Amino acid sequence: MPATPAIEARQLVKRFGATTAVDAISFAVEAGTVVGLLGGNGAGKTTTIGMIMGLTLPSAGEVRALGVDMARDRYRALGRMNFESPYVDMPHRLTVRQNLRVFGRLYGVSGLEKRIETLAADLALEPFLDRPAGSLSAGQKTRVALAKALINDPELLLLDEPTASLDPDTADWVRGRLEAFRRDRGATILLASHNMAEVERLCGRVLMLKQGRIVDDGSPDELIARYGRNSLEEVFLDVARAPAEEGAR
Amino acid sequence: MTLLSAEMAFSPKRVGALVMRYLYLMRSSWPRLAELVYWPAVQMLTWGFLQTYIRAQAGASGVGGAMAVAGGTLIGALLLWDTLFRCQLGFSVSFMEEMWSRNIANLLISPLRPIEFVAALMTMSLIRMAIGLVPVTLLAFWFFGFNLWGLGLALVGFFLNLVLTSWAIGLAVSGLVLRNGLGAEGLVWSVLFFIMPFACVYYPVAALPPWLQTIAWCLPPTYVFEGLRAAVVDRQLRADLMLEALAINAGLMALGAAAFLALVDSARKAGALLSMGE
Numbered sequence: 001m002p003a004t005p006a007i008e009a010r011q012l013v014k015r016f017g018a019t020t021a022v023d024a025i026s027f028a029v030e031a032g033t034v035v036g037l038l039g040g041n042g043a044g045k046t047t048t049i050g051m052i053m054g055l056t057l058p059s060a061g062e063v064r065a066l067g068v069d070m071a072r073d074r075y076r077a078l079g080r081m082n083f084e085s086p087y088v089d090m091p092h093r094l095t096v097r098q099n100l101r102v103f104g105r106l107y108g109v110s111g112l113e114k115r116i117e118t119l120a121a122d123l124a125l126e127p128f129l130d131r132p133a134g135s136l137s138a139g140q141k142t143r144v145a146l147a148k149a150l151i152n153d154p155e156l157l158l159l160d161e162p163t164a165s166l167d168p169d170t171a172d173w174v175r176g177r178l179e180a181f182r183r184d185r186g187a188t189i190l191l192a193s194h195n196m197a198e199v200e201r202l203c204g205r206v207l208m209l210k211q212g213r214i215v216d217d218g219s220p221d222e223l224i225a226r227y228g229r230n231s232l233e234e235v236f237l238d239v240a241r242a243p244a245e246e247g248a249r
Numbered sequence: 250m251t252l253l254s255a256e257m258a259f260s261p262k263r264v265g266a267l268v269m270r271y272l273y274l275m276r277s278s279w280p281r282l283a284e285l286v287y288w289p290a291v292q293m294l295t296w297g298f299l300q301t302y303i304r305a306q307a308g309a310s311g312v313g314g315a316m317a318v319a320g321g322t323l324i325g326a327l328l329l330w331d332t333l334f335r336c337q338l339g340f341s342v343s344f345m346e347e348m349w350s351r352n353i354a355n356l357l358i359s360p361l362r363p364i365e366f367v368a369a370l371m372t373m374s375l376i377r378m379a380i381g382l383v384p385v386t387l388l389a390f391w392f393f394g395f396n397l398w399g400l401g402l403a404l405v406g407f408f409l410n411l412v413l414t415s416w417a418i419g420l421a422v423s424g425l426v427l428r429n430g431l432g433a434e435g436l437v438w439s440v441l442f443f444i445m446p447f448a449c450v451y452y453p454v455a456a457l458p459p460w461l462q463t464i465a466w467c468l469p470p471t472y473v474f475e476g477l478r479a480a481v482v483d484r485q486l487r488a489d490l491m492l493e494a495l496a497i498n499a500g501l502m503a504l505g506a507a508a509f510l511a512l513v514d515s516a517r518k519a520g521a522l523l524s525m526g527e
Contacts, residue, residue, distance in 0.1 A: 014520065016519070016520060021520075049523075050520055050522070053358045054517075055354065055357055055358055055523055056518075056520040056522065056523065057517045057518045075258070075362065078359060078360045081358075083354075083358050085354075087523075087524075088351055088352070088354045088523075089351040089352060090355065091273075091274065091346070091350045091352050092350055093273075093274055093278060094270065094273050094274060094277065098270075098273045102266050102267070102269060102270040102273070103355070105262060105263065105266030105269070106263055106266045106267070106356075106360060106361050107359060107360060108262065108263075108360070132277070148355070
């Protein structure tokens with residue numbers, strides 16, 4: 001019997017008034033893999049992630065995460081997944097430790113203090129564990145947000161531009177931690193990004209989005225070969241600059 | 250059945266986690282704590298001195314009647330109005346903390362159910378209201394000899410009804426902010442003042458034109474303030490008023506909860522929950 005995909009979208013559509021943000025996309029993400037959603041601004045990446053979490057309701061179609069219909073029954077899956085985005089903050093006046101305690105309890109994490117200590121060691125949070133989250137640098141905040149996203153040891157991790165606004169060194173460090181998490185936990189990661197280096201390094205498969213549609217799908221190497229280019233960035237530019245009607249290959 | 254049970258499952262631990270988050274916040278800032286007491290105290294002192302002045306004037310001139318009634322109930326009315334207002338603020342401001350810190354998406358993608366979120370906000374409304382008002386009721390006794398606690402059983406009825414009204418309004422306002430973003434923030438502070446003239450806080454319902462009296466009797470706080478005047482001036486416990494207010498409050502709570510859930514659903518349809526802001 002084939003394993004249930006970690007994520008499965010069928011003819012997923014999201015319209016905001018006259019604008020179609022996501023246009024009948026279908027895809028499945030195999031458990032234990034890292035898949036990138038690659039596309040420019042307004043391609044529909046964040047809207048797709050919002051629907052996968054059940055935070056945004058589809059206009060049509062269906063999305064299932066960990067086998068659960070997220071539009072109708074998301075509470076059956078939410079405890080087994082998590083999310084990180086630089087556009088969502090944590091309470092600024094609470095210390096890092098307090099924030100992690102609150103989220104740990106919301107997720108029903110057992111042995112919470114030990115879990116916080118482990119995450120603090122893994123993500124190098126110890127020096128600022130008792131400082132207010134609002135007083136941290138962008139890099140430190142990203143590490144804290146990542147700790148929050150990992151607090152429940154999720155089977156499915158959704159990341160929306162996780163290294164946006166980070167310097168190259170910190171971004172590289174964060175990618176290393178994500179790789180380690182996926183390897184050790186066997187988790188599934190869906191990563192929305194327009195950072196090509198990040199996608200090439202982390203993702204075994206890339207879904208290329210343009211104007212709400214999946215215009216291509218393959219591993220970074222396959223895409224580079226298919227477009228006859230030298231890097232994923234060149235592929236991205238090809239896709240971004242091609243007329244919309246060319247669609248999928 | 251499974252669908253319903255997952256949606257409706259209630260965990261006191263998750264409620265406790267969210268209450269802990271607000272208590273951490275409160276503890277982190279003494280100005281926030283001081284502010285809870287500051288405005289109720291300033292208002293009580295102002296209205297208390299006015300009440301003392303009116304009573305003295307009414308006594309000296311032998312006017313009595315309406316002046317004496319007004320003079321006898323100002324502090325009590327103010328304290329009960331503040332119970333309503335502070336309780337609604339306690340609910341709504343706790344909710345606004347999530348909006349201001351851009352944390353709302355983190356909560357909504359966690360296993361926290363809407364009913365648990367609301368239970369945490371209700372708990373915080375009681376905690377914030379108690380911190381703000383208990384010291385002020387003691388001040389009122391010390392300065393003006395007005396003992397709110399001396400109202401006994403009547404106070405339980407007043408309190409219960411005002412808290413229920415504040416929660417119903419808090420639910421609807423929080424839903425509106427969730428749906429419309431921080432642009433709707435002003436409602437948190439202003440919405441109760443819209444009903445204030447019709448709730449007859451400082452004057453009897455009879456002071457309103459007849460057509461407005463009908464509107465006034467649709468508002469549970471009107472029953473509470475009429476009940477207060479009956480208790481303070483006539484030494485009467487008007488259980489009938491409290492029961493009628495309770496019945497209206499039951500309807501208001503159902504409407505508030507339905508509005509909140511409908512607005513959350515509408516925000517999900519509009520994709521507003523991942524892009525909270527102005």
